[in-house]
Amino acid sequence: MTNREQIKKYINKNQKEFIDVLFTLLKQPSISSQNIGIKECADLLQGIMKKAGIENVKIMESNGHPFVYGDLMSPENEFTLLIYGHYDVQPPEPLDKWISPPFKPIIRNNKIYARGVGDNKGQLLAHILAVKTLLDLQGSIPINLKFIFDGEEENGSPNLKPFMVKHKEMLQADLIYRSDGPLDSSGAPIINLGGRGMVSLELTATGADRDHHSGNKGNIVPNPAWKLIDLLSALRTPDGTVQVEGFYDDVRALSERDLEIIRSNYFDADEKAKTYGLKHLDMDGETYFKNKSVVPTFNINGIASGYMGEGHKTIIPSTATVRLDVRLVADQDPRDIFNKIKNHIQKIAPDIKVSGEGSFPPSRIPTDLPVVQAVIKSIEKTYEQKALIFLAAGSSGPNNIFTDVLNKPSISVPYANADEDNHAPNENMNVDLFFKGIEASCNVMNDLADDEPS
Ligand SMILES: [Zn+2]
Numbered sequence: 001m002t003n004r005e006q007i008k009k010y011i012n013k014n015q016k017e018f019i020d021v022l023f024t025l026l027k028q029p030s031i032s033s034q035n036i037g038i039k040e041c042a043d044l045l046q047g048i049m050k051k052a053g054i055e056n057v058k059i060m061e062s063n064g065h066p067f068v069y070g071d072l073m074s075p076e077n078e079f080t081l082l083i084y085g086h087y088d089v090q091p092p093e094p095l096d097k098w099i100s101p102p103f104k105p106i107i108r109n110n111k112i113y114a115r116g117v118g119d120n121k122g123q124l125l126a127h128i129l130a131v132k133t134l135l136d137l138q139g140s141i142p143i144n145l146k147f148i149f150d151g152e153e154e155n156g157s158p159n160l161k162p163f164m165v166k167h168k169e170m171l172q173a174d175l176i177y178r179s180d181g182p183l184d185s186s187g188a189p190i191i192n193l194g195g196r197g198m199v200s201l202e203l204t205a206t207g208a209d210r211d212h213h214s215g216n217k218g219n220i221v222p223n224p225a226w227k228l229i230d231l232l233s234a235l236r237t238p239d240g241t242v243q244v245e246g247f248y249d250d251v252r253a254l255s256e257r258d259l260e261i262i263r264s265n266y267f268d269a270d271e272k273a274k275t276y277g278l279k280h281l282d283m284d285g286e287t288y289f290k291n292k293s294v295v296p297t298f299n300i301n302g303i304a305s306g307y308m309g310e311g312h313k314t315i316i317p318s319t320a321t322v323r324l325d326v327r328l329v330a331d332q333d334p335r336d337i338f339n340k341i342k343n344h345i346q347k348i349a350p351d352i353k354v355s356g357e358g359s360f361p362p363s364r365i366p367t368d369l370p371v372v373q374a375v376i377k378s379i380e381k382t383y384e385q386k387a388l389i390f391l392a393a394g395s396s397g398p399n400n401i402f403t404d405v406l407n408k409p410s411i412s413v414p415y416a417n418a419d420e421d422n423h424a425p426n427e428n429m430n431v432d433l434f435f436k437g438i439e440a441s442c443n444v445m446n447d448l449a450d451d452e453p454s
Contacts, residue, residue: 004381007442010133011435018129018438019112019431021048025087025121026105026114032088032152038065042151045087046070048125052132054147060167062159065151069170072131072145079448080144082173084402085124085180086153089116090423097425111417111428118420122429123179124149126415126437133442142449146173157398164405175371176402176410177444179437181393185275185418188266189383189440191376192412194364194392195399196293197328199338200357203228203345204321211315224320225305231349232322235298235341242298244344247337252330254294254391257367261389262289275418293392294364297327323357329392334359363400364392365409371448375411378447382440415440 011018025048030041042059049057049070057070065088073080092102092115100106102115112122127147134141148171150157164171184190205224212221236242254262267285283291305320307313326341328334342354365372367389380387393399393412402410415437416422417430 004439004443006137007133007439010137011438011442014133015435018435019107021129022112022117022122022125022434023105023114024048025125026112026117027103029103030088030116030151031091032065032155034091035065038088038151041087042066042068045149049128049147052128053135054128054131054145060163062163064155064159067151067163068147068149070147072141074140074144077142077144077449079142079175080146080173081445081448082146082148082171082176082402082406083127084148084150084176084178084398085127086120086150086157087124088151088154089119089121090154092425094425099426102425102427107431110431112431112434113426113428115427117427117429118182118416119422119427120153120180122434123415123437126179126434127441129438130441130445133438134445141445143445144173145445146171153398157401160398161401161405164401168405172406173408175375175448176399176406176408177375178397178399178410178412179415179441180397180412181395181414181422182416182418182420183414183433184388186266186268186271187418188385189379189387190390190414191379191387192390192393192397192399192414193367193372194293194330194390194403194410195362195397195412196296196392196394197332197334197360197362197400198396199326199328199334199341199359201324201326201338201341202321202355202357203231203324204319204353204355205231205349206319206351206353207316208318211318214314214316217316221316223316225317227349227352228303228305228320228322231345231352232300234348235344240298242296244341246340247296250331250333250336251294251296252364255367258294258391261367261391262286262294264386265289265388266386289388289390292394293390294329296329296332297325299325299327301325327394327396328362330362330364332362334361360396361400361404362392362396363403363410365403365411367391369409371409372411374447374450375413375444378444379413379440382443383436413440413444 029037054070060067105114205227207224273281302323306317399410
């Protein structure tokens with residue numbers, strides 16, 4: 001088998017060619033929400049995959065934008081890896097904030113600037129170019145590979161679950177692997193073993209049927225803003241503990257190994273404070289990693305009532321609304337949590353209206369799986385640095401779809417730089433990290449062959 005040094009050398013030698021392939025992909029807009037260039041990009045991707053040596057490449061229709069599938073199988077291989085990525089991008093607006101045009105890729109200060117370079121074309125391409133690298137060097141890859149590339153991830157992947165259910169046999173694998181998002185701001189690689197779920201809610205308090213004069217009607221007409229504030233402070237204590245009955249009942253306990261992982265993660269409170277734009281962060285590492293992955297949140301993401309225009313308008317507003325997102329952790333069930341919140345509110349503030357705005361479940365795979373250990377070891381060797389392991393990513397990706405439908409573990413390992421500015425103007429990917437991503441995928445593909453998943 002090819003050793004790691006040879007892989008590194010090969011990537012070094014082929015840097016120009018790899019950048020050219022990436023630029024070709026980046027020049028093709030593929031804005032899913034505006035339905036611009038999707039079909040063209042799927043065609044282009046199909047060609048790039050074939051050229052890299054991936055077989056059975058096809059564009060597969062869904063109820064929305066198509067998926068691009070491909071595989072590379074051999075009866076000699078025991079392990080099958082399913083790689084997920086997405087070829088659609090966010091809209092580039094506001095255009096005047098871009099230093100160079102979003103679909104004209106360019107390298108400045110060792111960074112490639114283009115819409116979609118980090119999210120997700122550069123990361124998706126790293127896996128494809130890893131196939132080319134290994135085939136050129138070794139002639140074969142010691143595990144089976146399947147690729148599924150989504151054309152509407154930036155729209156929330158509405159067709160991913162039905163597609164996976166429909167093609168469950170075709171997509172069956174031992175592990176699902178995904179690279180999206182950035183490395184840690186310290187430069188350390190990150191390995192996510194799950195993702196948080198989410199429930200979104202809107203609460204509306206009402207008073208009179210119209211706004212009233214706060215002098216003439218003060219103390220007479222009830223103020224819905226106060227109703228809402230009183231309710232919110234009854235739902236959560238100042239230290240962040242949620243007071244909803246049964247809210248924590250299904251939160252999965254942490255094993256000794258889980259705690260070990262959390263405690264061994266590197267943490268620098270000052271560096272994090274700087275990254276987040278805070279004066280200081282009063283938190284130790286253990287609390288930080290627990291809060292980010294295994295503790296549910298109860299967040300106010302918008303609140304509105306009364307008059308906030310110029311000057312003062314002395315009114316008692318007639319309505320007040322708050323929007324909440326509750327990030328769930330394994331094994332909280334979104335519907336159950338929504339009902340618990342709704343029931344709790346009905347008990348203490350029955351006239352406040354509660355509506356649900358969508359949800360999805362959390363996921364978290366066991367830390368002691370051999371395949372998890374194999375990926376961690378492989379990544380740490382590639383980046384020559386200890387990885388930060390999140391029992392679940394703070395944000396919510398499609399992990400739960402893979403674990404639910406295929407009933408197999410799913411891991412995400414981001415390849416982009418912490419300041420990739422994805423979704424924003426001047427999206428970029430560090431050139432070295434693009435090549436490092438190819439190397440990481442090569443090594444994971446080789447190293448997983450040594451592992452016997454259970
Ligand atoms: Zn994105």
